[in-house]
Amino acid sequence: MSKKSGIFYIVLIFGVLAFFGLFPFLAQEKTYSENENRYLDTIPKLTKDEVLSGKFQKKFESAFSDQFAFRDRFMEISTETKKILGLKEAGGAYFGKNNYYFAKTRNQEIDQKQYLKNLRFVEYLGSRNKDKTSLILVPSPAVVLKDKLPSCAPYYDAKAMYKEEASILKETKDVDVYTQLSEYGKQENTGKNQIYFKTDHHWTLLGAYAAYEAYCIQTKQNVHTYGYFSAKKVSDSFYGTMYSKVLDPFAKPDDLYAAVNVPQAEVICDGEAKKGIYDVEMLLKKDKYAYFFGGNYAKTEIKSHSSGSGKMLVIKDSFANSFVPFLMEDYNDITMIDLRYYRSSVNKLISEKNFDRILILYEMSNFANDINLYKLVH
Amino acid sequence: MVFSSLVFLCAFFPVVVGIYAICPLKYKNFWLMLSSFFFYAWGEPVYVFIMIFSTVFDYINGRLLEYFDLKEMEAVSKENCRKAVLFISVFGNLAILFVFKYFDFLITSWNQATSSELGLLHLALPIGISFYTFQTMSYTIDVYKKEVKAQHNLIAFGMYVSMFPQLIAGPIVRYRLVESEMRNRTVTVEQWVHGMRRFLIGLGKKVLFANQIGALWDDISGTAGSGLSMAGAWIGAIAFTFQIYFDFSGYSDMAIGLGEMFGFHFPENFLHPYEAESITEFWRKWHITLSGWFRDYVYIPLGGNRSGIIRQIFNLFIVWFLTGFWHGASWNFVLWGLYYFVLLVLEKLFLLKETERWRRLFRHLYAKFFIIVGWTIFANEDFSQLESYLKTMFGVNGELFNSEAVYQFRTYLPLMVILALASTRIPGFLYNKGKDLLKKSGWKFILEHGEKLENGVCGAATVVILVLSLGMLISGSYNPFLYFRF
Structure with a gap:
C-alpha cells in the first residue's frame, strides 16, 4: 500500500469520527424531536456526585446519541440495514405489507389481569347506569388487517379477549365494531377506503365511521350515512406515530380526512374555550391526528348547535377524537373525559349531569394496559 | 465504557489515538495508562481504584521477587522468600476476585443449602476484573519462574494492566508477550x-x-x-x-x-x-x-x-x-x-x-x-x-x-x-480466490492498479460498516454487554 493512500484512509476515518464527536458540543442543542415524537436528552451538567455514581456518564451517553449529527438519517440507515438483513421489525413495529406499520403487540405485551380488572370497572359503571352504558373496544389495526402483517408474525389474541369482554359485561352493552370494521377492511385499502392509517396507530375517519355505524345500529339509534358528513381531505402528508418508530425513508404519507358537515359547536377543553372541534394549527405539526380537538384533554365539553338534544358522556382514549364528531348532530351536549388526566370523581360528574348515554371507547390494547380505569368506581 | 458505544467511537477513540500519535515515545505509555484509567472509570468510577491497587500490589510483588533473587542469601531461604511472595501475590489476586465476584454467590448458596441467613456484601461486580487479575497473576508467576524480568517502571506496568483495548473482554495478554513492545514499539502506516x-x-x-x-x-x-x-x-x-x-x-x-x-x-x-x-x-x-x-x-x-x-x-x-x-x-x-x-x-x-x-x-x-x-x-x-x-x-x-x-x-x-x-473461513477463501482470478485474467488495469483497487475496496467496505454501525447505535437498537458476569 502506498503511504499516501494509507494516511488518507486513517485521516478520513478519524476526521469523520471527530466531526461526529464534536458536533453535539458545537451545534445548537435540540430539545424535541418531532420525527420521533419525544423529548431529547441534552448534555448534562458535571457534578461530582453524579460522576461518582455513574449517573452523569449514563446521561451523557444518552444525550450524545440524541444530539448526534444527522440523527434522523442514521436512524433511517439503521431501519434499511435491518430490512436488508431480512428483519421484519424495528423499534417495536412490524414492517407490514403495502407500507403499513403495526405496533408489535403480542400476548406478552397485554396485561391480562389488568384487562379483566378494567372490564369489571366498566361493568360496575354499567350496572349503576343501566340501559345507557356501552363499551367499544376498538381492534388494533393489525387485528383487522391481519393479512397486512408479515406472515405468521405473532400478535395478541383479540378474539379471546372479545370473548372475555362478552362474558364479563352484563349490564353494559358490548358494542361489536370488529365485524363492521372487517367488512370495511375487505374493500380496497387505498386512499379514501382505508380504515386505519399506514403510518399511525389510529383509525382513519372511515374507520371511526364504521364504528359509529355499528354503535348506532346496535344501540338502536338513528344512523347518518358516511356521505352525509361529507369527508374532506385536510392533509396529504401525515407521518404518524408508527412512522416515528421505524423512521423508514420509504414510508408513504397518509391522507387525513375530517367530517365537514357537522354542527357548529362551542368547545371547552380543560376550562379553556377552543375555536372549534378542529385545530387547524396541528396540520402544520407532525402529529396531524391532533387536528381532532387539538389532542387529548382531561375534560372536553362540546355544546353543538344541532337539532338533537341528547346529553352524552364519552370516557375514552384518543381513538374517540375522530369518532365523536359523528355524534354531534344527535347530541348537543357531549362531555369527553380522558381518565389518564381526569382527576375528579366520574360518578359525581354523572350524577350532576344526568347523561342520556355513556360510552366508553378505547383501543383494545390501550384498554387492557391502562391503569386508570379504577377511577370509574370512584 | 464499551467499544460499541457512540461516546467511545466518536469522542474517546479519536482523542486518545490522536494524542497518542503525536506524543513523544517516552510519554506514550503514560498517556495510554491515563486514558485507560479514564476508560475504566467512565463505567466504574469507584472500582478503578481496585485496578490501581492491583497494579501497585503486583508491581511490588514483582520487585520483591527480583530483590530476593538477587540478594545474597542461603539458597533454601531464598527459595522460601520467593515462594512466600508468590503466594501473597496469587492469594491477594484471588482474594480480590473472590470478594467481588464469588463471595455473595457462595454465601447465597450456603444460605439456601442450610437455610441460614448469613449477611451478604452486595457488591457490584467490577467489569473486567477476571481479565485483569489473570493478567497480573501471569506476570508474578512468570517473574517467579524467571521467564520474565521484573518491571521497574511503574507506569509501564500500570499501562500493561490497565490497557483499555483488552481490559474488559480480553484477549488475556500475558506479560511476556508484550514485554519488549512496552519498551519500544513502532507503528507503520500499514x-x-x-x-x-x-x-x-x-x-x-x-x-x-x-x-x-x-x-x-x-x-x-x-x-x-x-x-x-x-x-x-x-x-x-x-x-x-x-x-x-x-x-x-x-x-x-x-x-x-x-x-x-x-x-x-x-x-x-x-x-x-x-x-x-x-x-x-x-x-x-x-x-x-x-x-x-x-x-x-x-x-x-x-x-x-x-x-x-x-x-x-x-x-x-x-x-x-x-x-x-x-x-x-x-x-x-x-x-x-x-x-x-x-x-x-x-x-x-x-x-x-x-x-x-x-x-x-x-x-x-x-x-x-x-x-x-x-x-x-x-x-x-x-x-x-x-x-x-x-x-x-x-x-x-x-x-x-x-x-x-x-x-x-x-x-x-x-x-x-x-x-x-461468516463464522467460517469461506469468506476469506472466496476473497482470495476472487483476487487470484482477477489477477490471472490478465486485465491490464488489474495488473497495474490491482493493489490500489484492493485498498480502495477494503477501505470503502470498512467505511460502510462504520456508517451502518453508527446507524444501529444511534437508533438505540438492542446492544447488550455480555461480559458483566466474567
Missing part, C-alpha cells in the same frame, strides 16, 4: 490501516451481526416457559450460539485492531471455532487465551498428563471446573464447565477415535449439537429455567412448533445463513 480495518470489522461483527441475532435470543428467552415450542427453543439456542461468537470474537477483533494501532501484537483469541469437528478442536479455537492461561498456570503445574490417566482426568476436572466458574459466579457456569470436562474426557478416552471414522458431515453435526446444547446451559442462569428450556428443546414439554417459531425461522433465516458463512 499497521495503522490494518489495525483500523480489523477494528471496524470487529465493530461490524458486534453491532451488525451479534446484536441483531441477539435480539432474537432476547425475545425467545423472554417467552420461555409459556408458548415456547421445540422449534422455537432450537432457534433461540442457535441464535445465542451465533450471538456469543460474533459478540466475543468481534470484541477480540476490536481489541487486537486497537492494539495494532498502538504498536502491540496481541494474541489471536478465536480461530473459526464453529468449524470444529470435535469438542477438543472447538476448545483449541475458542477463547484461546483463556484456555492457554489455564493450561499453563493450572493444568501443567498440576502435573498435566505426565502422571497417569487417572491423575490427568482429575487435573482436567479442576481445570474445567475453574474454567466454568471463571465465566460467572453461578452454578450454571460450573455445570457448563463440567459438561465440557465430561465431553473432553470421553473424547480423550475413545470418542475422538470413534468420530474420526465418521463422515465429515456427521462429525460437524456431532460437534455443533454439543456446542449448541452447551450454550443453552451457559445462557440460562436459573436452573429451573434451564431445565424447562432443555425439556422444550428435546420435546418433553411444549408443541413441536408454532406460528411464532415459523415467523422467527422465516425472518431470521437469511441472517442466520450469513452468520453461518
Whole structure:
C-alpha cells in the first residue's frame, strides 16, 4: 500500500469520527424531536456526585446519541440495514405489507389481569347506569388487517379477549365494531377506503365511521350515512406515530380526512374555550391526528348547535377524537373525559349531569394496559 | 465504557489515538495508562481504584521477587522468600476476585443449602476484573519462574494492566508477550490501516451481526416457559450460539485492531471455532487465551498428563471446573464447565477415535449439537429455567412448533445463513480466490492498479460498516454487554 493512500484512509476515518464527536458540543442543542415524537436528552451538567455514581456518564451517553449529527438519517440507515438483513421489525413495529406499520403487540405485551380488572370497572359503571352504558373496544389495526402483517408474525389474541369482554359485561352493552370494521377492511385499502392509517396507530375517519355505524345500529339509534358528513381531505402528508418508530425513508404519507358537515359547536377543553372541534394549527405539526380537538384533554365539553338534544358522556382514549364528531348532530351536549388526566370523581360528574348515554371507547390494547380505569368506581 | 458505544467511537477513540500519535515515545505509555484509567472509570468510577491497587500490589510483588533473587542469601531461604511472595501475590489476586465476584454467590448458596441467613456484601461486580487479575497473576508467576524480568517502571506496568483495548473482554495478554513492545514499539502506516480495518470489522461483527441475532435470543428467552415450542427453543439456542461468537470474537477483533494501532501484537483469541469437528478442536479455537492461561498456570503445574490417566482426568476436572466458574459466579457456569470436562474426557478416552471414522458431515453435526446444547446451559442462569428450556428443546414439554417459531425461522433465516458463512473461513477463501482470478485474467488495469483497487475496496467496505454501525447505535437498537458476569 502506498503511504499516501494509507494516511488518507486513517485521516478520513478519524476526521469523520471527530466531526461526529464534536458536533453535539458545537451545534445548537435540540430539545424535541418531532420525527420521533419525544423529548431529547441534552448534555448534562458535571457534578461530582453524579460522576461518582455513574449517573452523569449514563446521561451523557444518552444525550450524545440524541444530539448526534444527522440523527434522523442514521436512524433511517439503521431501519434499511435491518430490512436488508431480512428483519421484519424495528423499534417495536412490524414492517407490514403495502407500507403499513403495526405496533408489535403480542400476548406478552397485554396485561391480562389488568384487562379483566378494567372490564369489571366498566361493568360496575354499567350496572349503576343501566340501559345507557356501552363499551367499544376498538381492534388494533393489525387485528383487522391481519393479512397486512408479515406472515405468521405473532400478535395478541383479540378474539379471546372479545370473548372475555362478552362474558364479563352484563349490564353494559358490548358494542361489536370488529365485524363492521372487517367488512370495511375487505374493500380496497387505498386512499379514501382505508380504515386505519399506514403510518399511525389510529383509525382513519372511515374507520371511526364504521364504528359509529355499528354503535348506532346496535344501540338502536338513528344512523347518518358516511356521505352525509361529507369527508374532506385536510392533509396529504401525515407521518404518524408508527412512522416515528421505524423512521423508514420509504414510508408513504397518509391522507387525513375530517367530517365537514357537522354542527357548529362551542368547545371547552380543560376550562379553556377552543375555536372549534378542529385545530387547524396541528396540520402544520407532525402529529396531524391532533387536528381532532387539538389532542387529548382531561375534560372536553362540546355544546353543538344541532337539532338533537341528547346529553352524552364519552370516557375514552384518543381513538374517540375522530369518532365523536359523528355524534354531534344527535347530541348537543357531549362531555369527553380522558381518565389518564381526569382527576375528579366520574360518578359525581354523572350524577350532576344526568347523561342520556355513556360510552366508553378505547383501543383494545390501550384498554387492557391502562391503569386508570379504577377511577370509574370512584 | 464499551467499544460499541457512540461516546467511545466518536469522542474517546479519536482523542486518545490522536494524542497518542503525536506524543513523544517516552510519554506514550503514560498517556495510554491515563486514558485507560479514564476508560475504566467512565463505567466504574469507584472500582478503578481496585485496578490501581492491583497494579501497585503486583508491581511490588514483582520487585520483591527480583530483590530476593538477587540478594545474597542461603539458597533454601531464598527459595522460601520467593515462594512466600508468590503466594501473597496469587492469594491477594484471588482474594480480590473472590470478594467481588464469588463471595455473595457462595454465601447465597450456603444460605439456601442450610437455610441460614448469613449477611451478604452486595457488591457490584467490577467489569473486567477476571481479565485483569489473570493478567497480573501471569506476570508474578512468570517473574517467579524467571521467564520474565521484573518491571521497574511503574507506569509501564500500570499501562500493561490497565490497557483499555483488552481490559474488559480480553484477549488475556500475558506479560511476556508484550514485554519488549512496552519498551519500544513502532507503528507503520500499514499497521495503522490494518489495525483500523480489523477494528471496524470487529465493530461490524458486534453491532451488525451479534446484536441483531441477539435480539432474537432476547425475545425467545423472554417467552420461555409459556408458548415456547421445540422449534422455537432450537432457534433461540442457535441464535445465542451465533450471538456469543460474533459478540466475543468481534470484541477480540476490536481489541487486537486497537492494539495494532498502538504498536502491540496481541494474541489471536478465536480461530473459526464453529468449524470444529470435535469438542477438543472447538476448545483449541475458542477463547484461546483463556484456555492457554489455564493450561499453563493450572493444568501443567498440576502435573498435566505426565502422571497417569487417572491423575490427568482429575487435573482436567479442576481445570474445567475453574474454567466454568471463571465465566460467572453461578452454578450454571460450573455445570457448563463440567459438561465440557465430561465431553473432553470421553473424547480423550475413545470418542475422538470413534468420530474420526465418521463422515465429515456427521462429525460437524456431532460437534455443533454439543456446542449448541452447551450454550443453552451457559445462557440460562436459573436452573429451573434451564431445565424447562432443555425439556422444550428435546420435546418433553411444549408443541413441536408454532406460528411464532415459523415467523422467527422465516425472518431470521437469511441472517442466520450469513452468520453461518461468516463464522467460517469461506469468506476469506472466496476473497482470495476472487483476487487470484482477477489477477490471472490478465486485465491490464488489474495488473497495474490491482493493489490500489484492493485498498480502495477494503477501505470503502470498512467505511460502510462504520456508517451502518453508527446507524444501529444511534437508533438505540438492542446492544447488550455480555461480559458483566466474567
